[in-house]
Amino acid sequence: MKVRIFVTLKPGVLDPQGRAIHHALGSLGFEGVDDVRAGKLFEIEVADTTTDEQLDGMCRQLLANTVIENYRIERL
Amino acid sequence: MKTAVIVFPGSNCDRDLAVALREVTGTEPAMVWHGETDLPEGVGLVAVPGxxxxxDYLRSGAIAARSPVMRAVVEGANKGLPVLGVCNGFQVLTEAGLLPGALMRNAGLNFVCRDVPLVVDNAQTSFTxxxxxxxxxxxxVAHHDGNYFADAETLDRLEGEGRVAFRYGEDVNxxxxxxxxxxxxxxxxxxxxxHPERRIEGAHGGTDGRRLFEGLVEAVGA
Known part of the structure; x- marks a missing residue:
């Protein structure tokens, strides 16, 4: 089974990389971009028997730093 | 006193830390590879290097914090073993949950590599x-991810408890x-x-870092 895990910065946490990407989009002439937040996407192949708790544990213990990041798990 | 320096694949300040520790203790530190599951017997101080x-895969310090040797370091630290983390070592200690907060990409996005003024906020610690x-x-300093973050409540608590040992004397990151x-x-x-280990003898351009090691060894080495 394939699982996608999205890791994003929590609201309110400054994202200097997102800001730089935002500026770069502006300098390429793309108008109307209000904000950019950069994040991470993990595509993981797991056994079909993998539980939600196990996926949650992977996020909490390694994939996300919950001090600064939120995560969302999507089973495909 | 026996000391140990942890070495991860990609550590590059491990030998600088070893020199600093040898200078002040007179004993060669044990260099402990990340795959070890135990610290050497009788170690009284552990340094986690830059x-x-x-x-820096995933996040700075994230993978190192889950390495076998760090389980031993965390276990030791929770029993009172003195642990010093410098630069990447600080990132590793936050990722390992030994210190609160997180170190994010520098606000200006640049790698910052220069001397900085550092104000001693709390001189009552064994490190200061x-x-x-x-x-x-x-x-x-020499880092890309040194931008310390914690929520306002945590910051208030840390300041209230005297947990801030050093502050930058100007905005660095x-x-x-x-x-x-x-x-x-x-x-x-x-x-x-x-990096206090980069200022321990005159040839480094200053010795301001040396007192950290001297004070620490005196405090914990008795």
Whole structure:
């Protein structure tokens, strides 16, 4: 089974990389971009028997730093 | 006193730390590879060095914090073993949960590599005993991810408990409240982004970092 895990910065946490990407989009002439937040996407192949708790544990213990990041798990 | 320096793949300040520890203790530190599951018998101080452990993959310090040797370091730290983390070592200690908060990409996005003024905020710790509170020292930084973040409530608590050991004397990387170095609640763990081991003898251009090691060894080595 394939699982996608999205890791994003929590609201309110400054994202200097997102800001730089935002500026770069502006300098390429793309108008109307209000904000950019950069994040991470993990595509993981797991056994079909993998539980939600196990996926949650992977996020909490390694994939996300919950001090600064939120995560969302999507089973495909 | 027996000391140990942890070595991860990608550490690059491990030997600088070893020299600093040897200078002040007179004994060669044990260099402990990340795959070890135990610390050497009788170690009284552990240093986690700067560098780019595991290529900074995932997040700086994230993979190193889950390495076998760090389980032993965390276990030791929770029993009172003194642990010093410098630069990447600070990132590793936050990722390992020994210190609160996180170190994010520098606010200006640039790698910052220069001497910075560092104000000693709390001189009552075993790491800062040889400094005066409020004293400004000069120590170099060399990092890309030194922007300290914690929520406002945590920052208030850390300040209220005297947990801020060092602050930058100017804005260096966007760190919350200019925090450059923190201790844990028990006072036996210090993480700091600046490199005291790079200022221990005159040829380094200054000796402001040396007192950290001298004070620490005196405090814990008895």
């Amino acid at each position: 560098g780019f452990s595991y290529g 005993a040889r400094y005066e509170a409020g004293e400004t020292i000069r120590v170099p 966007g760190s919350a409240r200019n925090i450059a170095g923190l201790i844990n609640a028990a006072g036996n763990v210090l993480g700091m982004m600046p």
